[in-house]
Amino acid sequence: MDSILVTGNGPLNGQIPIAGAKNACLTLMPATLLSEEPLTLTNAPRLSDIKTMTALLQSLGAEVSSLQDGQVLAMSSHDLTSQTADYEIVRKMRASNLVLGPLLARFGQAVVSLPGGCAIGARPMDLHVEGLEALGAEIELKDGYLHAKAPGGLKGAVHEMRFASVGATENIVMAATLAKGTTVLKNAAREPEIVDLVECLRKMGAQISGEGTSTVEIQGVDRLHGATHQVVTDRIELGTYMLAPAMCGGEVELLGGRMSLVESFAVKLDAAGVHVEETRHGLKVARKNGRVSAVDVVTEPFPGFPTDLQAQMMALMCTAEGTSVLEERIFENRFMHAPELVRMGANIEVHGGTATVTGVERLKGAPVMATDLRASVSLILAGMAAEGETTVSRVYHLDRGYEHVVRKLEGVGAKIERIKGQ
Template identity: 75%
Template sequence: MDSIIVSGGTPLNGDIPIAGAKNAALALMPATLLSGAPLTLTNVPRLSDIKTMTALLESLGVEVTSMQGGKVQVLSSHAMTSTRADYEIVRKMRASNLVLGPLLARHHEAIVSLPGGCAIGARPMDIHIDALELMGAQIELRDGYLHAVAPGGLKGARVPLRFASVGATENVAMAATLAKGTTVIENAAREPEIVDLVRCLRAMGAQIEGEGTSTIEIQGVEALGAATHPVVTDRIELGTYMLAPVFCGGEVTCLGGTLDLVTSFVEKLDAAGVDVSESDRGLTVKLRGDRPRAVDVVTEPFPGFPTDLQAQMMAMLCLADGTSKLEERIFENRFMHAPELVRMGANIEVQGGQATVHGVARLKGAPVMATDLRASVSLILAGLAAEGETRVNRVYHLDRGYEHVEDKLSAVGARIERVQER
């Protein structure tokens, strides 16, 4: 396994290109299962999770052709051979469950292993199951697999989600495109990735309204067709790199970034003393003073503060002037990066879903261990500010969600390299 070594204290200046959104691409790719016509995706991020989803779709008989180094993918499910998503692939990634709705919609059956992914909470499938059962699916759990059938096809229904789950909203929205009648998703997730998926489905011929609001209405159609769709900019990668110059000084422009993707995040940055300006090139970020100011953060579904930026924000607040409080309301077990930051000199107290961060003047380099995807990059960011050398171990998590992070940071002046673990 690889490690990443960061030598802190060097200001960052220049441009960082932001990739297409991982979480959007992982929902867009299974949409190919809804049609025998080709789906072409552009601006696809080159990540290990994308490779896993590709392997899963290919195991079902989907033809996947990659072009331009993987940034363009053409997917076709005209000759599918299976409706079974096996454990050996699904266990690697939570988003694998997004094949369930499309398979039920078009083929009226699916056998899908319970998914895996980062250890940041249970993230149960019951919301997905309850929603699809309202649409006429019969789902039974046997031997770790969801055995689902929809005799005669899915039927439109009123689907109230008890939690604004992104994955459940995506699964139901895809399933409803081919269902008989009208489906109304209530308490739907509003994330940009949902909006992106709906736009793609509409390009394929789906009849959908309400994306970006808490009520999405889908009128089922007989069949979907071919489409070409660009993956939306990754708001989590965007927010991550926006924080980089806050740790060690300088001015960075995140190419392709737009304020509408990170509104609540930018509000907290402004309160912390960070300038963010928008241009036709992207978002430019610079710290106003010598240290950021303390702010309180509560993670919430979009448009609230993203849970996927909580670890990175905590790392920044370790250096803030004052005491900050962070409350995690989306996932349990998502403060596992806190003990690693403490190893670098941070002052953090964690009680359940709340963390209190007392800002310190400086951090010190140390060997640390990544526990999940966002924790990985939070430790790298902390290393940018730390005195001496920080070695981040177990960075295989990182490659699931960040495209060539060491190359992007090196290009703006960071002293960072990837090495084989000792």
């Protein structure tokens, strides 16, 4: 199994290109199931999760071609052969559940295994099921699979979600595009990835308004057509690399970055003593002077502080001046990186969904183990700011969400290499 060796190496300088958003692309790909005509995505990230979604779509009979070194995905669902998403593929990635709404909307039936993904909490499917049932679907759980049908087709409805779930919002919106009548989805998630999905669906002929707010209205249409769409910039990769100069010093420009994607995160960085400014090509980040200051963080749905940047922010707070409190309100079990940071000399106490971090002057390199996708990159950031060598094992998580991480960090002066497993 591969590992990554990081050696603390001082300030970083240069540019890092930011890829298309993993979470947006994984939502956009199932949209091809809604139409017989081709859907082409540009600016696609080159990640193992994209390969998993490709395999899932192909298992349903869709055609998926990876072009231009993987940055263009050409898809067609004109001749699907199955409406069953098998466990062997779905277990690898939670986003696989996003085929449920499109299959149900277009074919009136779908059988989808309960999903897998990072072990950061239960993340149940009940919000997806409730929304689709509001549109007239009949859904039953049997042997680990959701068996869904809508014999008379889906019908528009008013539905308020109990929690602003991103995945459930995406599934319900896609399903509603082909439902008869108007659907009003209340307490909808507001993430940029949802706005990006709606922009793509609109290009395909969907009639949707209100994206980016808590109320989304969808007027169902008889059919959707093909389109070409550029995947939005990955705000989590952007935020992750913004932390690199914050932790190590220096000045780094993140190409393709936009402040609107990371506003609440940038506010916290500013309070900690990190300068962020927009440039013609992206965002430029530099630490103001000396050690950063401790700041408190509470994870919330967009536009609040992203749960997917909590682990990386904790790594920064490990060497901050003072004590910070990080409260995780989105997922349980999302402090599994804390014991690994403690191995590097961090002072962290975890009680339930709250972590208290008292900053130390310098972390020390150590062998650590990645427990999930975001934890893995937080340990790499910590290693870059630590004294000596850090070996991060189980980095297969990393390949799910960060393309060419070693190359990108090497390009700004980090001392980092990937060690191939035996």
